[in-house]
Amino acid sequence: KVLVGNLIGEDHVNYVLMYNMLTGIRIGVSRCQAKIKRPLTDEDYVARHKFSFDIVGNELTPSAKYDFKFKDYAPWIFRDLRDEHFHLDPADYLLSLTAKYILSELGSPGKSGSFFYFSRDYRFIIKTISHAEHKFLRSILKDYHQHIKTNPHTLLSRFYGLHRVKLPRGRKIHFVIMNNLFPPHRDIHETYDLKGSAFGREYPEDKARQNPKAVLKDKNWVNRGRTLELGPEKRALLSEQLRRDMEFLKRVKVMDYSLLVGIHNMERGNRDNLRENQLQMFHPEVPPPRRKPSAIKQSNEASNVRKAVRRSDPKMLDVTSQLPSSDSADRRHFLFYQDEGGLRATDEANQNMDVIYYLGIIDICTPYNSLKKIEHFWKSMTEDRHTISCIEPVTYGQRFLNFLSSVMRGGDKSLRPLGLEAPS
Numbered sequence: 001k002v003l004v005g006n007l008i009g010e011d012h013v014n015y016v017l018m019y020n021m022l023t024g025i026r027i028g029v030s031r032c033q034a035k036i037k038r039p040l041t042d043e044d045y046v047a048r049h050k051f052s053f054d055i056v057g058n059e060l061t062p063s064a065k066y067d068f069k070f071k072d073y074a075p076w077i078f079r080d081l082r083d084e085h086f087h088l089d090p091a092d093y094l095l096s097l098t099a100k101y102i103l104s105e106l107g108s109p110g111k112s113g114s115f116f117y118f119s120r121d122y123r124f125i126i127k128t129i130s131h132a133e134h135k136f137l138r139s140i141l142k143d144y145h146q147h148i149k150t151n152p153h154t155l156l157s158r159f160y161g162l163h164r165v166k167l168p169r170g171r172k173i174h175f176v177i178m179n180n181l182f183p184p185h186r187d188i189h190e191t192y193d194l195k196g197s198a199f200g201r202e203y204p205e206d207k208a209r210q211n212p213k214a215v216l217k218d219k220n221w222v223n224r225g226r227t228l229e230l231g232p233e234k235r236a237l238l239s240e241q242l243r244r245d246m247e248f249l250k251r252v253k254v255m256d257y258s259l260l261v262g263i264h265n266m267e268r269g270n271r272d273n274l275r276e277n278q279l280q281m282f283h284p285e286v287p288p289p290r291r292k293p294s295a296i297k298q299s300n301e302a303s304n305v306r307k308a309v310r311r312s313d314p315k316m317l318d319v320t321s322q323l324p325s326s327d328s329a330d331r332r333h334f335l336f337y338q339d340e341g342g343l344r345a346t347d348e349a350n351q352n353m354d355v356i357y358y359l360g361i362i363d364i365c366t367p368y369n370s371l372k373k374i375e376h377f378w379k380s381m382t383e384d385r386h387t388i389s390c391i392e393p394v395t396y397g398q399r400f401l402n403f404l405s406s407v408m409r410g411g412d413k414s415l416r417p418l419g420l421e422a423p424s
């Protein structure tokens with residue numbers, strides 16, 4: 001009984017949480033943004049600004065629908081990243097994220113239990129993260145900032161903000177805001193999440209054929225005989241940037257990240273309309289109705305919320321008409337996001353081909369901690385040491401890079417880790 005009660009609470013919390021996250025961002029971020037720019041100091045990396053919201057309001061925070069606390073981490077650093085290095089327009093950023101409070105929810109596509117929300121124009125992703133990931137990101141923030149400054153064309157996730165919402169009963173939810181690698185105006189015909197590991201890295205092919213939006217993995221890539229079709233020029237640029245990004249990831253001792261690759265086939269264009277339904281709108285102004293306790297299962301909690309929202313406001317499902325028809329201006333600043341928001345395939349004479357890649361390195365906040373070491377120890381007793389995905393950061397990075405070089409046209413296929421050999 002208690003468990004069911006909790007689940008109803010959670011169902012509701014998703015709605016309240018969203019409202020609180022966006023209200024916090026709207027007030028917190030605009031507050032920092034309104035101040036006159038000043039040089040950054042070392043304190044800025046560890047700074048946190050606290051806001052306390054309630055239904056009454058005060059001179060610092062306007063009245064909100066709920067009582068909650070909001071923390072903005074390193075606001076000056078993230079402001080510098082957004083304004084100076086990621087080329088975001090401050091007003092645009094806030095409007096995209098918080099105007100009208102419309103966001104769509106991707107549920108939880110990973111195993112970690114994180115939740116993902118898209119801004120209504122599909123440019124930004126809010127990802128809830130664990131406390132460990134949060135602490136880790138704060139601890140590497142200075143290094144990350146430095147890497148971004150010296151590598152404007154990095155493939156690493158672009159982090160725009162790090163925040164925390166605390167609900168009255170004490171639940172603390174940490175989240176980051178980052179770039180959506182996929183553009184609003186192009187169907188993605190195939191998606192791959194590549195780690196350079198064979199262990200558990202296959203999406204069942206029979207299921208994949210029925211679901212064009214499935215996120216495929218390393219073994220699917222190899223079995224389908226995929227290569228990144230890039231001519232010598234782009235190949236050299238991409239390899240060099242990947243190498244530099246890997247140096248950073250090894251230095252900060254992170255692992256478990258992947259290269260996310262979205263493939264758009266220009267001949268197919270957008271006629272499959274894969275973007276339709278890609279976004280299920282989440283509209284926090286309309287609280288989901290409470291459901292009969294017996295009808296609720298934890299696994300489809302997110303989909304319950306979506307269904308409830310859909311029932312209460314069907315207009316919200318008309319998303320494609322709200323999506324921008326081109327990529328956003330910030331992308332033009334970045335070498336690998338310049339062609340229609342992505343990287344266009346080229347032949348050996350560096351001439352354009354009819355494929356656009358959308359790629360980047362994601363999920364870069366998992367430190368190699370004791371927990372992972374334990375997992376590694378147990379797995380290594382049973383599985384081949386080189387094929388499991390949890391290994392220490394230097395080996396992980398080297399294996400990842402080897403696989404990525406084998407992934408490009410003309411790349412050395414012999415560099416593929418064990419278990420990822422091409423099918424004979």
Ligand code: ATP
Pocket residue numbers: 109110111112113114125157178179180181182191193215260362363
């Ligand atoms: P796990 O730890 O189990 O891998 P996670 O919850 O940490 O999962 P991620 O690996 O960060 O989740 O992302 C899961 C999926 O969400 C990715 O495979 C990709 O399909 C999508 N995704 C994540 N980040 C982005 C992004 N920046 N742009 C587009 N899609 C993304």
Ligand code: CA
Pocket residue numbers: 110256257258362363
């Ligand atoms: Ca991941």
Ligand code: CA
Pocket residue numbers: 110112256363366
């Ligand atoms: Ca993860």
